[in-house]
Amino acid sequence: MGWMNRGSRPANRENNLFTTVNFCNKDSDTSATVTFVEDSSGPRSYQKASTNTKNEDLPYIDPSVIIAASDVGLLWLVIDNIVYDCTEFVHDHPGGSRVLESFRSSNCSWQFWRFHGTKDMIEFGLPLRVGCTSGIQNKFQEPPRFVGLRKLWGSE
Numbered sequence: 001m002g003w004m005n006r007g008s009r010p011a012n013r014e015n016n017l018f019t020t021v022n023f024c025n026k027d028s029d030t031s032a033t034v035t036f037v038e039d040s041s042g043p044r045s046y047q048k049a050s051t052n053t054k055n056e057d058l059p060y061i062d063p064s065v066i067i068a069a070s071d072v073g074l075l076w077l078v079i080d081n082i083v084y085d086c087t088e089f090v091h092d093h094p095g096g097s098r099v100l101e102s103f104r105s106s107n108c109s110w111q112f113w114r115f116h117g118t119k120d121m122i123e124f125g126l127p128l129r130v131g132c133t134s135g136i137q138n139k140f141q142e143p144p145r146f147v148g149l150r151k152l153w154g155s156e
């Protein structure tokens with residue numbers, strides 16, 4: 001298992017045990033930040049963040065790593081550019097496992113918010129966060145939520 005050791009060791013790229021981590025908050029100075037991991041850039045190097053970690057302090061995960069997560073048997077979902085590791089949670093998901101499987105390594109933001117509220121996200125989603133990302137597209141276009149009544153009644 002990888003473990004984080006922020007800033008207390010010098011970066012040593014030669015043996016590939018140390019690597020720089022980028023964070024979601026692009027303004028923060030991450031130049032001195034290092035992490036020690038077995039696989040320094042693969043999906044398994046990302047651990048679930050503690051619930052008091054702010055979204056902007058999560059590590060940035062490149063979309064290619066999110067795709068690779070699927071290849072190593074991880075079930076990662078992307079909701080509003082936050083990456084959730086549902087590999088274990090999938091077996092406990094009250095909505096069933098198949099629906100989560102179908103969104104493996106995908107963006108399912110609007111689908112999530114159709115069935116859940118902030119309370120579900122805070123209670124169940126927050127402990128599953130492993131990082132943030134950008135550019136993972138939702139494969140499905142969101143259908144309109146409301147039908148305009150004017151259209152139903154026609155134009156007078």
Ligand code: HEM
Nearest residue numbers: 077084094095099100103108111112115116120124125128
């Ligand atoms: C981080 C990801 C997710 C978490 C933590 C999560 C969590 C939960 C929780 C806690 C419930 C029970 C809600 C309740 O009983 O009030 C639930 C139900 C459900 N979830 Fe998820 N979910 C996730 C992703 C998804 C996704 C991507 C879908 C796809 C549409 C989905 C579809 C459903 C459905 C259909 C139900 C059942 C709703 C019902 O019975 O009314 N979930 N989920």
